[in-house]
Amino acid sequence: MIKYPLHLLKLVDTFRKLPGVGTKTAERFAFELSQWPNDRLQEMAKIIQSTSTELKHCHECGCLSEALSCPFCLSASDARYLCIVAMPRDVFAIEATREYQGLYHVLGALLSPLDGIGPERLNIDKLKQRLTNSSIEEVIIALDSTLEGDATALYLKQEFTHLNVRVTRLAFGLPMGSTIDYVDGGTLARALSARARF
Numbered sequence: 001m002i003k004y005p006l007h008l009l010k011l012v013d014t015f016r017k018l019p020g021v022g023t024k025t026a027e028r029f030a031f032e033l034s035q036w037p038n039d040r041l042q043e044m045a046k047i048i049q050s051t052s053t054e055l056k057h058c059h060e061c062g063c064l065s066e067a068l069s070c071p072f073c074l075s076a077s078d079a080r081y082l083c084i085v086a087m088p089r090d091v092f093a094i095e096a097t098r099e100y101q102g103l104y105h106v107l108g109a110l111l112s113p114l115d116g117i118g119p120e121r122l123n124i125d126k127l128k129q130r131l132t133n134s135s136i137e138e139v140i141i142a143l144d145s146t147l148e149g150d151a152t153a154l155y156l157k158q159e160f161t162h163l164n165v166r167v168t169r170l171a172f173g174l175p176m177g178s179t180i181d182y183v184d185g186g187t188l189a190r191a192l193s194a195r196a197r198f
């Protein structure tokens, strides 16, 4: 067992909490910080510390924002569409495509009974409220193609049946640049069933 100084171990443990960071990377970060001068460390600590006060959740859609209303709600040019995503990061990913000009709604989680995440954890009440008092014609479900994403999509579909909106889900298909013989069976089956007119 390597005898790291206690504070170094604390740093490693802290960094390991971040997604995609394993022990090796966490150790690299910790050793790097041990070389930083105090003012640089203070500056970093200050930025991290102010995250919860500087980043707010938009009251309308739940996306991250500097103000209580986000730019996506304020400047959506086509309010007939509402795209439902799991996390704020998904909004930015869709925006980056420049293919969508409608509204968003961030659920904040996906249904996962195994992890104890039920519908009460999703930002659904606000969603229903938005759908009942609006001119939204189509709800686009843009959730992961995973067990949790599928379960959440199905749940939402049931919740929307009595509402007068068209419910669609992002198409599943072949990844760009892929070859048919390399795609897994599940993806290929979905691509076939969701084929579009050419």
Ligand SMILES: [Zn+2]
Pocket (backbone or CB within 6 Å): 058, 059, 060, 061, 062, 063, 069, 070, 071, 072, 073, 074
């Ligand atoms: Zn918003």
